[in-house]
Amino acid sequence: MMKKYTIGIDYGTLSGRVVLVDVENGEEICYSVLEYKHAVMDKYLPDSKERLASETALQHPQDYLDVLKTAIPEVLRTGNVSKEQVIGIGVDFTSCTVLPVDKDGTPLCFKEEFKNRPHAYVKLWKHHAAQSEADLFNEVAHRRGEKFMARYGGRMSSEWVVPKAMQILHEDEEIYQAMDRFMEAGDWVVMMLVGEEKRSLCQAGYKAVWSKRDGYPDKEFFAQLDPEMENFVEEKLSNHIYATTDLAGYLTESAAELTGLAEGTPVAVANIDAHVALPAVRITEPGKMLMIMGTSTCHIMMSKEEHFIPGVGGVVEDGVVPGYYAYEAGQACVGDHFDWLVNNCVSSSYEKEAAEKGISIHQLLEEKVRDQLPGESGLIALDWWNGNRSILTDADLSGLLLGATLQTKPEEIYRALVEATAYGTRIIIEAFEEGGVPIEELYAAGGIARKSELTMQIYADVTNKEIRISASKQAPALGAALFGAVAAGAGRGGYDTIEEASEHMSRLQDKVYIPNADNVRRYDELFKEYKLLHDYFGKGGNNVMKRLKSIKNDAMRAKR
Ligand SMILES: Nc1ncnc2c1ncn2[C@@H]1O[C@H](COP(=O)(O)OP(=O)(O)O)[C@@H](O)[C@H]1O
Numbered sequence: 001m002m003k004k005y006t007i008g009i010d011y012g013t014l015s016g017r018v019v020l021v022d023v024e025n026g027e028e029i030c031y032s033v034l035e036y037k038h039a040v041m042d043k044y045l046p047d048s049k050e051r052l053a054s055e056t057a058l059q060h061p062q063d064y065l066d067v068l069k070t071a072i073p074e075v076l077r078t079g080n081v082s083k084e085q086v087i088g089i090g091v092d093f094t095s096c097t098v099l100p101v102d103k104d105g106t107p108l109c110f111k112e113e114f115k116n117r118p119h120a121y122v123k124l125w126k127h128h129a130a131q132s133e134a135d136l137f138n139e140v141a142h143r144r145g146e147k148f149m150a151r152y153g154g155r156m157s158s159e160w161v162v163p164k165a166m167q168i169l170h171e172d173e174e175i176y177q178a179m180d181r182f183m184e185a186g187d188w189v190v191m192m193l194v195g196e197e198k199r200s201l202c203q204a205g206y207k208a209v210w211s212k213r214d215g216y217p218d219k220e221f222f223a224q225l226d227p228e229m230e231n232f233v234e235e236k237l238s239n240h241i242y243a244t245t246d247l248a249g250y251l252t253e254s255a256a257e258l259t260g261l262a263e264g265t266p267v268a269v270a271n272i273d274a275h276v277a278l279p280a281v282r283i284t285e286p287g288k289m290l291m292i293m294g295t296s297t298c299h300i301m302m303s304k305e306e307h308f309i310p311g312v313g314g315v316v317e318d319g320v321v322p323g324y325y326a327y328e329a330g331q332a333c334v335g336d337h338f339d340w341l342v343n344n345c346v347s348s349s350y351e352k353e354a355a356e357k358g359i360s361i362h363q364l365l366e367e368k369v370r371d372q373l374p375g376e377s378g379l380i381a382l383d384w385w386n387g388n389r390s391i392l393t394d395a396d397l398s399g400l401l402l403g404a405t406l407q408t409k410p411e412e413i414y415r416a417l418v419e420a421t422a423y424g425t426r427i428i429i430e431a432f433e434e435g436g437v438p439i440e441e442l443y444a445a446g447g448i449a450r451k452s453e454l455t456m457q458i459y460a461d462v463t464n465k466e467i468r469i470s471a472s473k474q475a476p477a478l479g480a481a482l483f484g485a486v487a488a489g490a491g492r493g494g495y496d497t498i499e500e501a502s503e504h505m506s507r508l509q510d511k512v513y514i515p516n517a518d519n520v521r522r523y524d525e526l527f528k529e530y531k532l533l534h535d536y537f538g539k540g541g542n543n544v545m546k547r548l549k550s551i552k553n554d555a556m557r558a559k560r
C-alpha cells in the first residue's frame with residue numbers, strides 16, 4: 001500500500017521550517033529550512049535609509065510565501081515522495097505576529113503606495129513599540145473592571161493584537177483605515193493555501209482577547225481605547241473562529257502550483273508555534289508543562305479547570321486539546337539572551353578556540369563553566385533583556401547583571417544569563433502552582449532543549465523537577481504535521497483526534513534531566529536573591545528601569 005505523509009510548516013522568528021512526516025509512526029523523513037530574506041527589520045525597511053523607531057520589529061510577508069514555494073518542493077524531492085502521498089498540511093506560526101491586509105487579503109506593504117510605511121508591514125511578536133498603548137489598554141480595562149482581564153493574568157501585553165492595532169491608529173491612521181483585516185500571519189498563510197480566512201481559536205484566544213464563552217470585549221470598551229476603534233472587531237477582525245483541530249479547507253489550484261502539492265489536499269486551521277508542540281511531545285493531558293526553548297521560551301500546560309493566575313499570559317478553553325483549558329506563559333528572551341553575549345562580549349581568541357575545537361561559541365562558553373558550582377562566579381542577573389512577558393508583563397523592564405568584578409569572565413556572565421532564565425521559569429512555575437494549576441512534570445522542546453545539556457541541568461536544579469526532552473528536532477513543525485493528519489481525518493489515512501495522532505506520531509528522548517540535590521540547595525539560596533531583585537525592580541520598589549526607558553525614548557526622538 002502507498003505510504004502516507006503529512007507536512008508541518010513552522011514559521012519561526014528568523015526562518016520557516018517544513019517537515020515531511022510519516023503518518024503511521026511520526027518518523028520525520030526530512031525537513032527544509034528557509035531563512036527569511038528580510039529577517040527581522042528593526043532598523044530599516046527594504047530600500048530605505050530612514051531609521052525605524054526604537055523597539056520596532058517588522059517582517060516581510062513575501063518571506064512566508066517563499067517558504068511555501070521553496071521548502072515544500074524541497075522536502076518532496078529529498079523525501080522522494082509524490083504529491084499524492086501527502087494527505088494533510090498543518091501550519092504554525094510565532095504569535096502574535098500580525099499584518100494589515102486589504103479585502104482581497106493582499107498585505108498593505110505589497111502595495112506601491114504603502115511600501116515605505118512601517119505600519120504596512122508585519123509586526124513580529126517581539127515588536128515592543130506599543131507599550132504605551134498596552135498601558136492605556138490596561139488603564140481602561142482596570143477602570144471599567146473588565147472581567148476578561150483575569151484570563152490574561154490581569155495585564156495586557158504590548159506584544160498582542162489590540163495594542164499593536166492601537167499603535168497603527170495612533171501613528172499612521174491612513175494604514176489603519178486602509179486595512180480590511182488585521183490578521184495573524186498564521187491565519188494569513190492558511191488563507192493563502194485554502195483561499196479563505198479561517199480564524200484560529202488559538203490565536204484569537206491568546207492574542208486577541210476572544211473567548212469561547214464571552215466572545216470579544218464590547219464596543220464601549222474599544223471606544224474608550226479610541227473612538228475610532230469602537231467597531232474594531234467588526235471592521236478589522238473576523239468573528240468566525242475555528243478550532244485548531246478543524247479543517248480549514250483544501251489546497252487551491254494556485255496554492256498547489258506554488259507548493260508542488262496536490263490541489264484539494266486538506267489544510268488544518270493555523271496554530272501557534274508553542275501550543276502546537278504539546279501533542280508532538282506526547283502531552284494531551286493536564287499536569288505536564290512544556291517549555292519551548294528557543295529565541296524566547298513559551299510555557300504551555302493544560303488543566304481541566306479554568307484558573308485565573310496573575311501575570312500568566314492567557315488561559316484559553318480548547319487552546320491546545322479540545323476539552324481542556326490551556327495556559328500560556330513566557331519569557332521574551334532566552335536564546336536571544338545568550339546570543340547577545342556571544343555576539344557582543346566575546347573576543348576573537350574565543351572565536352579562534354571554538355573554531356579549532358570545531359564547536360560553536362555557545363558550546364565553548366558552556367564547556368568553560370560546566371564544572372562551576374552554583375554561585376561560584378558571584379554573579380546574578382535579571383532576565384529582562386527583552387522586557388518581561390510573565391509574570392510582570394512589562395516590555396519596559398530591562399536587564400541587570402550584579403556581582404561583576406575585574407575577574408569576571410564572559411563565560412561566567414553566560415552562565416549567569418542561563419541561570420537568570422531558569423529563575424524566571426521558576427517564578428512562572430510557582431505562579432501556576434499558587435494559582436491552583438499543579439505541575440507534575442516538565443518537558444522541553446526547541447533548539448536549546450536539544451543543544452544545551454548544561455542549560456537543561458541548570459533548569460532541573462533550579463526548578464527541582466525532572467525534565468523530559470522532545471525527540472524531535474522540530475517539535476512545532478512535527479506538531480503542525482500532527483494537526484495536518486487530523487485535518488485529513490481517518491478516512492484519508494490520518495486520524496480523527498489529536499490524541500490519536502499524538503499516540504502514533506510523537507516521541508520523547510530516553511534522556512531525563514534529574515535534579516542534583518546539592519545544586520538544588522545552592523540554587524534555592526540564589527533564587528531568594530533573584531526574587532528580591534525581581535520584586536524590587538519589577539513590582540514598583542524602584543522604577544529606575546521605566547525611567548531609563550523613557551529617557552532613552554526622549555533621546556531617540558530628539559535624534560530622529
Ligand atoms: N549550545 C547552545 N546552548 C544554548 N543556547 C543555544 C545553543 N546553541 C544555540 N542556542 C540558542 O538557541 C536559540 C535558537 O533556538 P531555535 O529553537 O533554534 O530557534 P527559534 O526560537 O527561532 O525557533 C538562539 O537564540 C541561540 O542563542
Ligand SMILES: O=C(CO)[C@@H](O)[C@@H](O)COP(=O)(O)O
Nearest residue numbers: 012013094095274294295296
Ligand atoms: O509567543 C509565542 C507564542 O505565543 C511565540 O510565538 C514567541 O515567543 C516566539 O517564539 P520563538 O522564540 O520564535 O520560538
